[in-house]
Amino acid sequence: MSDKFPELNLDNQLCFSLYAASRHVTRLYQPILKKYELTYPQYIVLLILWQQDGLLVKEIGKRAQLKSNTLTPLLKRLEQGNLLKRERDTEDERQCYVYLTEKGKSLETQCACIPSQMLKQTDMSLEKIVELKQLLDQLIQLQEPHGK
Amino acid sequence: MSDKFPELNLDNQLCFSLYAASRHVTRLYQPILKKYELTYPQYIVLLILWQQDGLLVKEIGKRAQLKSNTLTPLLKRLEQGNLLKRERDTEDERQCYVYLTEKGKSLETQCACIPSQMLKQTDMSLEKIVELKQLLDQLIQLQEPHGK
DNA sequence: TATGATTTAATCGTGTGCGATTTAAATGTT
DNA sequence: AACATTTAAATCGCACACGATTAAATCATA
Incomplete structure (x- = not known):
């Protein structure tokens, strides 16, 4: 058991606790979210849309702290599950609005x-x-x- | 802006803060670890081996809180980079010991x-x-x- | 008004995480 | 010994994360 560099001891590292705790909590969510066929990041996006529907991908990204490289495939999966609909802004075709479907809206009560x-x-x-x-x-x- | 269920407000959720903080800190590590061509989970495994060399995959898994489905490919990448060597236990062929190479050992001082x-x-x-x-x-x- | 810069989302490639299964070896039980 | 059980690692499939790039639309400005 080496201790040449005590600052490298895993037990002294806040970052590892953070990393482990985050994964631990996500694992605790899994059996609960599985009932609704959701992953934790998908649930985060729904939380955001339940707060305010019809957001741009960019706005969702800001709130979830995720970029489009993660969000786009995730949103596609939620769209596949009929929980939301994506629609290009007709004014500015670069932007993409995200709207909850009725199914997506109704999930809020169940998740409360x-x-x-x-x-x-x-x-x-x-x-x-x-x-x-x-x-x-x-x-x-x-x-x-x-x-x- | 709906608030039918304030408990579903993202700002009230410890779990989201945890999730966001963990990814945030991992991102802060990236530019530092890139110099050594390491990812954060790879760095975690090295921290463990610098503490104690010659551990079984199972032992590393216990300390890093990762299972073999994540660890095996990660260890293979570190082996590819000549930072460690994997060796089957001759007594019990199910088990696999992991040893640092000289290169792997020498990285400790640089990472201190x-x-x-x-x-x-x-x-x-x-x-x-x-x-x-x-x-x-x-x-x-x-x-x-x-x-x- | 042409054109270069900026913005937004999508795409690509790599590396995790993890539930589930598989493989092989060791152990336990009759 | 024969066979079921357990154990350790590997494998498989899927869904993130994220740096980097691309594509298209818009904006700025000369």
């Missing part, structure tokens, strides 16, 4: 129980969860890419 | 600066980072899967 289901699986107090979320949001916001 | 480089990019105080890490570790440990 998911957050509380997930919370139930966590033994962490609500205070700590809020605290954790604040720290994570701080981490993202403070680390803007330098330059350009 | 990475954690401090990453810290420099974060404007967060060390106290908050430690606190964040503790909360994340708590989140993982407390959420054991229920039942087999």
Whole structure:
């Protein structure tokens, strides 16, 4: 067991905890989302559209922090599942609006129980969860890419 | 802007912050790791082997929280890059030991600066980072899967 | 008004993640 | 010994992520 560089010890690395925790939580979502044939990133996009329908791909990307290389195929899959419809803007053909279908809209009510289901699986107090979320949001916001 | 189900608002979801923060930090690693032609998960595996060389795939999997379906191809890529060697246990042919090559070992010294480089990019105080890490570790440990 | 720059989405290639299955080896049980 | 069970790694299929590039539409401006 080498410890020439204690800073390289996995146990000391915030980033690994972050990486592991994120995957862990996504795995917890899977059995719940499978009932609706959704993946976690697809669920994120639906959360965004339930908040505000008829967004541009660009706007969804900004909110989900995903670019079109990830979003386009994902949106196509949701379209295939009849949860949404994509439509080019007739004014500006570069842009593409995304609208929920009736099926996509109706899923919102069914999914409303998911957050509380997930919370139930966590033994962490609500205070700590809020605290954790604040720290994570701080981490993202403070680390803007330098330059350009 | 609908708010029939405030619990479905993305801004209220710890899980999204976690998901976004994890990808954000991985993106910050990329330009640094590119110098050594490493991805972040590959770097994780090297961190583990620098701590203790000659581990079984199973042991690496336990520490990285990855299964062989992810690890095997990743290890093959690292082997391709001459950073490690895989060797079947002659006693128990099911098992596979992973050893660092000289090149793999020598990379440790070069990577020793990475954690401090990453810290420099974060404007967060060390106290908050430690606190964040503790909360994340708590989140993982407390959420054991229920039942087999 | 031509044309170069910018913007938006799509496409491409590579590398994860992970559920599910397969293969082969070892172990346990009768 | 014979056979079912378990274990470890590999394989398969699918869906992300993301850097890089491309294609098309729009904008800016000379």
